[in-house]
Amino acid sequence: MTPAAPTGSSADVPTARLPLRAGLEGLHPYGAPQLDVPVLLNVNENPYPPSDAVAADVADAVAKAARSLNRYPDRDFGELRAELAEYLRVESGITLAAEQIWAANGSNEVMLHLLQAYGGPGRAVLSFAPTYSMYPEYARDTITDWVTGRREEDFGLDAGHAVDMIAQHRPAVILLASPNNPTGTALPLETVEAILDAARTSGPTGADGEPTSAVVVVDEAYGEFRRAGTRSALTLLADNPHLAVARTMSKAFGMAGLRLGYLAADTALIDHLRVVRLPYHLSALTQAAALAALRHREELMAQIASLRSERDRLVTWLRGRGLQVADSDANFVLFGVLPDRHRVWKGLLDRGILIREVGPDGWLRVSVGTPEETAAFTTALEEVLEQ
Numbered sequence: 001m002t003p004a005a006p007t008g009s010s011a012d013v014p015t016a017r018l019p020l021r022a023g024l025e026g027l028h029p030y031g032a033p034q035l036d037v038p039v040l041l042n043v044n045e046n047p048y049p050p051s052d053a054v055a056a057d058v059a060d061a062v063a064k065a066a067r068s069l070n071r072y073p074d075r076d077f078g079e080l081r082a083e084l085a086e087y088l089r090v091e092s093g094i095t096l097a098a099e100q101i102w103a104a105n106g107s108n109e110v111m112l113h114l115l116q117a118y119g120g121p122g123r124a125v126l127s128f129a130p131t132y133s134m135y136p137e138y139a140r141d142t143i144t145d146w147v148t149g150r151r152e153e154d155f156g157l158d159a160g161h162a163v164d165m166i167a168q169h170r171p172a173v174i175l176l177a178s179p180n181n182p183t184g185t186a187l188p189l190e191t192v193e194a195i196l197d198a199a200r201t202s203g204p205t206g207a208d209g210e211p212t213s214a215v216v217v218v219d220e221a222y223g224e225f226r227r228a229g230t231r232s233a234l235t236l237l238a239d240n241p242h243l244a245v246a247r248t249m250s251k252a253f254g255m256a257g258l259r260l261g262y263l264a265a266d267t268a269l270i271d272h273l274r275v276v277r278l279p280y281h282l283s284a285l286t287q288a289a290a291l292a293a294l295r296h297r298e299e300l301m302a303q304i305a306s307l308r309s310e311r312d313r314l315v316t317w318l319r320g321r322g323l324q325v326a327d328s329d330a331n332f333v334l335f336g337v338l339p340d341r342h343r344v345w346k347g348l349l350d351r352g353i354l355i356r357e358v359g360p361d362g363w364l365r366v367s368v369g370t371p372e373e374t375a376a377f378t379t380a381l382e383e384v385l386e387q
């Protein structure tokens with residue numbers, strides 16, 4: 001039997017002109033190429049799959065949750081919020097209430113909730129480039145002005161420049177990735193504190209004509225990889241009700257496929273996010289799988305130390321090879337400066353290694369993989385650079 005032509009493919013079907021919003025014409029969906037090659041070092045995933053024990057527990061939890069899929073899930077996911085708070089207590093030594101945690105399908109969605117609550121027409125979101133390429137998309141999708149300041153030569157952030165930008169633009173939201181993607185740079189907490197102080201009275205004007213506070217988001221997607229002595233912005237939450245610290249299970253926790261991101265903040269801020277979220281946005285299966293994975297946090301966190309030392313080894317190797325490497329507190333490394341970075345990226349791909357062509361011109365970003373993957377990468381890079 002010949003299958004029927006899919007709807008819309010026939011020349012006889014009347015055409016329509018879809019009313020795409022101005023500014024979206026010709027745009028492509030965001031995303032790194034997903035290519036099927038042996039060594040994937042392009043999207044900063046944890047290279048270690050969950051163990052059989054973790055996978056079995058996740059599967060059991062999902063099977064159990066499947067028996068009540070006729071019901072909507074717990075809309076406020078109280079148990080998951082309590083377990084995420086417990087994880088942060090163990091990881092950072094900061095004690096938070098379950099009501100201070102918010103979660104969604106990846107920290108990208110958590111940050112979109114922030115923009116939905118605080119952005120909008122006539123408002124601005126401020127960040128400092130080069131930084132995460134999804135940030136301008138949150139701005140675009142919430143019709144918020146996108147404003148960028150600059151980072152220094154070493155990809156650090158000058159506190160004076162940041163404070164000037166805040167005073168000038170009175171942003172509703174300030175997005176600070178620390179460690180920053182794609183550079184790996186962590187912000188000293190003194191810089192974050194200077195920004196929080198400036199932000200306290202420098203948000204947009206409120207309905208009563210008085211200034212509001214700008215919401216400062218410290219995106220710690222790579223927070224667990226920070227080097228010893230680097231403090232998490234979670235330590236600043238108690239004194240700053242206009243601070244939100246975003247985390248994710250996608251990177252250090254090794255659960256990118258789960259889609260679970262979260263943030264910690266004052267309960268008043270969380271209450272605003274609860275207004276804009278879609279009802280039941282976290283499925284019962286996601287909640288069950290995340291809870292099961294969190295029960296194995298010790299095992300999953302044990303890999304972080306080895307990934308950190310693998311990163312430091314990679315930085316040393318690249319520098320030894322005469323390349324410039326940005327200091328990294330993350331599970332990836334930005335290196336340069338290459339006269340033709342596309343040639344190098346392509347040469348690696350031809351050898352079965354996918355890294356990311358991102359960041360300032362002449363630089364490439366490589367994720368930290370297993371020792372075998374690092375060896376494959378360094379061998380291939382030697383060959384490509386000698387060509």
Ligand SMILES: *Cc1c(COP(=O)(O)O)cnc(C)c1O
Pocket residue numbers: 044105106107108109132177180181219221247248249250251256259260261
């Ligand atoms: C990977 C990443 C995230 C996390 O994305 P998820 O939606 O949680 O998978 C957030 N911020 C930055 C800077 C990232 O690189």
